[in-house]
Each structure stands twice: as C-alpha cells, then as structure tokens.
Amino acid sequence: MAWFLARRVAQGAFALVGVLTLVFFLIQVSGDPASFFVQIEPDKTPEELQAEYQAIRKKLGLDQPIFVQYGKFVAEALRGDFGTSFRLGLPASQAVLERLPRSLQLGAAAVFIAVVVGLPLGVFAALRRGSLLDSVSTAGAIAGLTIPNFWMALMMIYLLSVQFKLLPPTGSEGFKALIMPAVTQSVNLMAVIARMGRSGMLEVLGQDYIRTARAKGVQEPQVITKHALRNAAISLITVTVSSLPGLIGTVVITEVIFRWPGIGSMLFQSVGSRDFPVVLFCTFMLSAVTIATFIFMDILYALVDPRIRYS
Amino acid sequence: MAVSPAKEQVAEAPRALHGPRRSLLRTIWINRQGIVGAGLVLFFAVMAIFAPWIATDPPGKIDLFYVLSPPSWSNAEEGSGLLGTDNFGRDIWSRIVHGSRISLAVGAAAVAIGLSIGVPMGLIAGFEGRILDDVITRIADVQQSIPFLVLLIVLFAFLGGGLLNVILFLGISSWYGSMRLVRGETLSAKTRGYVRAAEALGASRIRIMFQHLFPNVTAPIIVGASLGFGGMILTEAAFSFLGFGVDPRTATWGRMLADARDDILTDFGPSLYPGLAIVMVVLGANLFGDWLRDRLDPRLRGRRN
Numbered sequence: 001m002a003w004f005l006a007r008r009v010a011q012g013a014f015a016l017v018g019v020l021t022l023v024f025f026l027i028q029v030s031g032d033p034a035s036f037f038v039q040i041e042p043d044k045t046p047e048e049l050q051a052e053y054q055a056i057r058k059k060l061g062l063d064q065p066i067f068v069q070y071g072k073f074v075a076e077a078l079r080g081d082f083g084t085s086f087r088l089g090l091p092a093s094q095a096v097l098e099r100l101p102r103s104l105q106l107g108a109a110a111v112f113i114a115v116v117v118g119l120p121l122g123v124f125a126a127l128r129r130g131s132l133l134d135s136v137s138t139a140g141a142i143a144g145l146t147i148p149n150f151w152m153a154l155m156m157i158y159l160l161s162v163q164f165k166l167l168p169p170t171g172s173e174g175f176k177a178l179i180m181p182a183v184t185q186s187v188n189l190m191a192v193i194a195r196m197g198r199s200g201m202l203e204v205l206g207q208d209y210i211r212t213a214r215a216k217g218v219q220e221p222q223v224i225t226k227h228a229l230r231n232a233a234i235s236l237i238t239v240t241v242s243s244l245p246g247l248i249g250t251v252v253i254t255e256v257i258f259r260w261p262g263i264g265s266m267l268f269q270s271v272g273s274r275d276f277p278v279v280l281f282c283t284f285m286l287s288a289v290t291i292a293t294f295i296f297m298d299i300l301y302a303l304v305d306p307r308i309r310y311s
Numbered sequence: 312m313a314v315s316p317a318k319e320q321v322a323e324a325p326r327a328l329h330g331p332r333r334s335l336l337r338t339i340w341i342n343r344q345g346i347v348g349a350g351l352v353l354f355f356a357v358m359a360i361f362a363p364w365i366a367t368d369p370p371g372k373i374d375l376f377y378v379l380s381p382p383s384w385s386n387a388e389e390g391s392g393l394l395g396t397d398n399f400g401r402d403i404w405s406r407i408v409h410g411s412r413i414s415l416a417v418g419a420a421a422v423a424i425g426l427s428i429g430v431p432m433g434l435i436a437g438f439e440g441r442i443l444d445d446v447i448t449r450i451a452d453v454q455q456s457i458p459f460l461v462l463l464i465v466l467f468a469f470l471g472g473g474l475l476n477v478i479l480f481l482g483i484s485s486w487y488g489s490m491r492l493v494r495g496e497t498l499s500a501k502t503r504g505y506v507r508a509a510e511a512l513g514a515s516r517i518r519i520m521f522q523h524l525f526p527n528v529t530a531p532i533i534v535g536a537s538l539g540f541g542g543m544i545l546t547e548a549a550f551s552f553l554g555f556g557v558d559p560r561t562a563t564w565g566r567m568l569a570d571a572r573d574d575i576l577t578d579f580g581p582s583l584y585p586g587l588a589i590v591m592v593v594l595g596a597n598l599f600g601d602w603l604r605d606r607l608d609p610r611l612r613g614r615r616n
Contacts, residue, residue, distance in 0.1 A: 017454040023465050031468030144595045148545050150552050151568060151586035158575050158582065242455075250458020253549055257572075267461065268553070271468040279465060286461045292454050 001302070008298060012291035018288045020280060024073060028066055032057075037086070060086070073280075076113040082284070084279035087270070092277035093172075096263060096285055102172065103251060103262030109178055110185035110247075111240075118190035121238075122197020124231065126205065137194055144191025149250060153257045170226050170259040181258040185250065189243055196239045200232035233304050241297040248290050345602030351595025355588075366405035367392055371564035374400035379578045397567065397581045398574050406562040407588050413551075413563045414592060417478055419542040422536050424482025426489050430532060432521045433493025438501055448494070451487035459484045459582040460546070467555035477556045481543055490537055496528040530607040537600035541593040548589050564589050 023060055034056040057063045061072065076083070082092040125137040160180065161169035170176045205228055206212065213227045214220075252264035259265065263282050270278035339346060358365055382395040392402035413461060436447040438538035463480055464513070469474060500506065501524065509519050550556035551565025566583040 011449070011453065012456065014457050018453065019457050019462060022462070026465060026469045046416065061544055142594070142597065146541070146590055146597055147587050148548055148552075148586065148593075150549055150565075151582075151589065154568065154572060154575060154586070155581045162576055162579075245455065245458040246460065248458040249463075250549075253466060253553060267464065271465060274613060281460055283465060287457045289454050290458045 005295070005299070008295050012246055012295060015291060016284065016287055018285055020077070021070075022174040023069060023280055024177075024282050025066075027279065030043075030274075032062065034060060070131040077280075085275055085278050087273055087275045087278070092275075094280040095278060096266060096281045099262050099266050100285065100298065102139050103255070103264060105178070106185060106254070106260060106262055107247075107251065108183035111189065113182055114189035114193055115187040118193035119188075120199050121190075122194040123201055123224070125194070125198045126201035127224070128141075129218065134198075137198070141191040141198075142159055144187045147187070149184050149187050150257055152187060153180065153254065156184065157257075158286065167253050170183045170257075172259070172261050177258075181254050184257070185247070185254045188250065189240065189247060192239050192243050193236060196236055197232065200230060200235045204228045204305075230304070234301065237300060239298060240293060244293055245290050248286055251286075268301050320555050328524065332472040337348045344598050344604065348595045348598030348600070348602060351591050352599060355411045355415060355592045357409060358408055359415045362408050362412055364375055366402075366408040368402040368405040369433070370401070370406045370409035371560065372401060372405075376418065379574060380579055382462050382580065394584050395580045397570055399570075401562075403567070403581060407564070407585055408566055409562045410564045410567060410585065411588065411592070413474070413526070413561060414547060414589070417474070417481065417547040417557075418540045418596075420478040421485065421543040421547075422539045423480035425537060425539065426453070427490030428483065428486035430493050430525070432486065434491065434497055434524060434528075435495040436522050437497025438516070438524060442454035444494075447490065455487055460549075464555060465558070467550060472550075472556040472558065474561075477547060477550065485539060485543070489532060489549055490541065491536055491577065492531050496531060497524055500524055527570055534600055534604040534607060536606050537596055541596035541600070544589065544593055544596070553600070 034053055038053050040049065044052075054063070061069060064072075073083075074298050080093060084090065085092045088095050121137040121140070125131075125134040127162050128134055157169045157180065160167045166182055168177050210223060210227055213223050218227070251262065252268055254260065255262045255264035256268050263285055266278065267282035267286070269275075270282065324425060366428060377396045377400045379398055380392075380396045380400070382393060393404035394407070395403055397403055397406070422561050436444040463484060466480055467476070497520075504517060509523050514523070547556060548563070548565035548568075551559075551563040552569045554566075557563050557566070567585040568582060569586070571578075575582050
C-alpha cells in the first residue's frame with residue numbers, strides 16, 4: 001500500500017510538473033504581456049514608449065532568455081512563489097488562494113446535491129425496475145448527460161430569476177446565490193451516479209449472497225444498504241472519480257456564467273488579461289486538487305472494498 | 312431507457328423468430344431508440360450539408376432594424392425570420408443551420424483524430440505488452456489525472472482557436488478512451504486461436520495487429536465513437552460559449568448562446584433555440600450509440616462512463 005501510494009504521488013507530481021511546463025511555454029509563444037502595460041498617450045514620443053516597454057519587460061523579468069526564465073520560475077515555484085500578479089499587484093498564490101474557499105464551497109455543494117439526489121434515484125429505479133419512477137429517473141439521467149450545463153444555467157436563470165424572481169441571477173452572497181451554480185455544476189455527476197447506481201444495483205441484486213441474506217431473514221433495508229449498496233459502491237466511486245477532471249473543467253464555465261468569485265472565473269479573467277503568474281497558479285491549483293482527489297479515492301477504494309489490495 | 316429496451320429485446324427475440332412473420336412495425340418498434348437517434352443525427356447532417364439552401368439569410372447578415380424580433384410564426388411582422396432575430400438582427404434560424412456545420416464537423420473530425428491515435432496505441436499496448444504497454448498506459452494515466460478542459464482553455468486562449476486547432480486539441484484530449492477500449496479487447500483477443508494461428512503462419516506483428524486483431528475490436532470502437540461524437544459537440548459548444556475556440560464571428564451554437572445571454576432578461580428566444588439544437592443532436596448521437604452498443608456487444612450493456 002505504501003509503495004503504491006508513493007508511486008501514485010510521484011506520478012501525480014510528474015503530471016503537475018508537466019502541466020506547469022506546458023503552460024509556461026505556451027505563455028511564451030502567445031505574445032508579450034509587457035505591451036499590455038505600456039500607457040499609450042498622445043504626447044509621448046515613440047522612443048519614450050519604447051523605453052517604457054523595455055523597463056516593463058525588465059521589471060517582469062521578460063528580457064532574459066526563456067530557459068533562464070523557466071529555471072527561475074521552477075526554483076521560485078518550488079518555494080511556493082509563483083510571482084506577482086500583473087493585474088492585482090499581490091502574490092499570485094495569495095490572490096488565488098483567497099478565492100479557493102469559494103470554489104471548494106461550490107464543488108462540495110455540487111457533489112452533495114449529486115449524491116443526495118442521484119444515488120436514491122438510481123437505487124430506487126433498480127429496486128422498482130420498470131416502474132414509472134424507473135422511467136423518470138432513466139430519462140432524467142439521459143437528459144442530464146445530454147443537456148449542456150451552461151445552457152441549463154441560462155434556462156434556470158430565465159425561469160427562476162427572470163420569470164419567478166426566486167433566486168438572484170448572478171452573484172455570490174448568501175445561500176440563495178449558491179443554489180443555481182451548485183445545481184448546474186451537479187447535473188452531470190448526478191446523471192452519472194443515477195445511471196451507475198441503477199445498473200450497479202441491478203447487477204448486485206441478482207447475486208447469490210443477496211438471496212442468501214434474504215433467506216436467512218435479514219431485513220430488506222439492511223439487505224439493500226449493507227449487502228447490496230456496499231458492493232455497488234465501488235463502481236460508483238470509479239465513475240465519480242473518472243468524471244472529476246471534467247467536473248473541474250466545468251467549474252470554470254459555471255463560475256463564469258454566475259459570476260461566482262472562485263478559481264475558475266479567476267482563471268478565465270487572468271487568461272483574458274494575460275496575467276501569467278495567476279494563470280500558472282490557477283492551473284497549478286486546479287490540477288493539484290484533481291490529482292490529490294484521485295489519490296484520495298484510491299485510498300477510499302481500499303477502505304470500501306476489503307478485497308482490494310494494492311501491491 | 313438505455314438499458315431496459317435491450318433487455319426486452321433479448322427476451323422477445325425468440326418469440327419474434329418463432330412467430331409467423333416478424334412484421335416491419337415490430338422491427339421498427341424494437342429498434343425505436345436507434346431509429347430516433349439516427350434520425351436526429353441525419354436531420355442535422357442534411358441541414359449541415361445543404362446549409363446555404365436551407366438557411367433563409369446569410370448567417371452573418373446584420374439588420375439593425377430588426378433587432379430581437381419575435382419568430383414569424385408568432386408575429387406576421389415582415390422581416391422577422393422563422394425563429395426571430397438576435398441582438399444584431401441576425402436571423403436565428405439561418406445561424407442555427409450554419410452552426411450545424413461547425414458542430415458536426417468538429418464532432419466527427421475530433422472523434423476521428425482521437426481514434427486514429429487511440430486505436431493504434433491500444434493495439435500496440437495490448438499486443439506488445441511489457442515496456443510499450445507500460446509507457447502508453449502511464450501517459451494515459453497522467454493525461455487523465457489532469458483537468459484537461461482547464462488546460463484546453465489556456466491552450467485556446469494563448470495559441471488561438473480556429474477550427475483546426477479546436478478539432479486537433481479535442482481529438483488529442485480524448486485519445487485515451489479508445490486506447491483503453493482497444494487495449495482491453497486486444498488483451499483478451501490475443502490469447503485466442505486465430506492470433507496464435509497467424510503467428511504460427513509467420514505473419515508479422517503489424518499484420519497481426521491490423522489485419523487480425525483490429526477487425527475483431529471494431530464493434531466497441533464504433534460504439535465509443537458515436538457516444539464520443541455527442542461529447543465533442545458539447546465541449547465545442549462550451550468553449551464557443553466562453554469565447555474560445557472557433558472564430559467568434561462564425562455562427563456556432565455556443566457562440567449564439569453567449570450572444571443571447573445578455574438579453575435573457577428581455578428576450579428568451581435567442582437563448583432557447585441554439586440550446587435545443589445542441590440537445591437534439593447530442594441526444595440523437597447518444598441514443599444511437601446506446602442502441603448500437605446493445606446490438607453489437609451484449610457484454611458492454613449497462614456499462615457506460
């Protein structure tokens with residue numbers, strides 16, 4: 001187990017370094033941020049503008065050869081210093097970390113909704129196979145995987161904010177503002193969980209040990225939660241984990257639509273304004289969170305399913 | 312819906328065979344999922360191919376006299392199009408028709424690129440094993456563990472979008488799916504007799520992989536491709552919505568929704584129709600893919616990521 005974890009962590013670190021290196025060099029080929037910061041005024045001569053441009057390049061460290069810049073970046077990043085945000089004037093890591101709690105809040109709410117709604121839907125659909133509930137839940141799962149969530153967000157804004165004026169269309173203050181972003185963010189995962197929950201339960205319910213449990217007089221709720229659900233859980237965790245990178249990608253979209261002040265909307269803004277230190281740290285954080293969750297889930301597997309032994 | 316009709320099929324098949332004659336209606340009913348799915352996709356394919364003839368206006372034609380006019384069916388006012396006009400007075404129906412070209416082209420081409428990387432990689436990893444297998448699956452593991460959409464946003468923002476880049480990046484972002492599928496199939500197929508026979512006859516490894524193994528793993532590939540098609544269309548729309556990807560002046564469904572977003576307080580139509588188009592084509596592809604999976608490969612039934 002320890003050896004397995006060590007390998008996974010090393011692999012994760014490798015992925016992180018790869019992402020950061022790729023983004024770093026992408027930034028280099030994408031154009032020169034210094035030109036964004038030159039104040040163009042009519043009474044300045046071209047020479048003055050040029051001098052100002054060079055001064056900014058020097059200040060940002062852009063005048064050095066690219067590999068020197070990369071080396072410096074790596075050395076400083078290892079100490080947790082990703083540079084100073086061009087736009088905000090404070091350390092990129094600080095600017096991004098200030099927003100991290102809001103993204104985590106949105107993500108946690110979304111996963112919570114997805115599990116609390118999706119799991120019972122899938123389980124009861126399997127228990128009452130062929131019933132109306134089954135049809136509704138299956139159709140809902142297909143809809144959840146088909147409807148683009150940014151469009152669903154627009155439709156919700158129109159219905160709940162414009163027509164019925166129940167919820168604020170954008171913003172981040174208070175519980176009401178969290179509802180629509182969290183629902184938008186949860187839909188895909190909810191559909192996946194309902195679908196996998198249904199097929200996983202159907203598979204497990206046909207097993208011999210379920211019949212044995214029932215035959216020896218175990219109460220039905222116990223059969224379902226202890227015997228069936230626990231065995232179906234492993235495939236549920238798998239699909240949840242494998243949809244995670246996609247979910248973290250859609251965080252950006254959700255946050256942009258609802259103007260939610262998290263890391264996703266910050267990445268969007270900083271990409272637009274060429275605020276490279278922030279772009280780098282945002283990609284670093286989003287990747288690190290994903291990779292860490294993957295490793296965490298590997299541990300969870302072993303806890304849920306005693307048959308799994310890592311070698 | 313995805314799983315249960317298939318189960319019915321299995322149960323009903325013998326009865327249908329023993330019956331006097333399997334009627335056409337019955338065949339259609341049993342395969343309704345595939346027919347509806349294929350019909351939806353074909354509808355948009357025809358729309359894309361004949362776009363200039365189906366559209367009533369050029370997609371980029373701006374007419375500021377008819378900004379946000381209602382659909383012609385609700386209001387006989389002259390100048391308003393079939394589905395009304397958007398915030399620049401552009402005809403929504405015509406833009407949807409032309410947008411179908413982008414969506415379908417991106418979906419099909421990105422899937423093709425993903426397959427053309429993933430299938431050979433899967434064959435090699437499954438058949439050659441050892442170091443090659445290790446390297447390929449490790450690369451896939453690493454790529455899968457990073458949030459690729461985030462990386463794509465940075466890629467599009469800094470390298471610029473353009474139709475070709477969108478297709479290329481989306482294709483590359485999805486290669487590991489088909490790689491894993493093909494690798495798994497190859498692993499189980501290579502112990503079978505026909506591979507050993509080909510080996511004994513002195514066939515080269517490349518020949519075994521592409522002539523003997525590949526035809527036997529096509530079924531899951533086709534299923535994966537039709538399910539991946541819908542996913543690609545969704546992703547492209549999301550990027551266009553954010554303003555990345557395909558040139559923002561092009562009429563794409565995602566872009567139309569982004570343009571409509573600011574007017575949602577006053578006018579709902581422009582936000583509605585492009586979304587419906589996306590839902591219809593993706594639903595079509597998913598229904599068709601699910602149906603195909605049930606038909607082609609009973610072992611895969613119920614498994615879906």
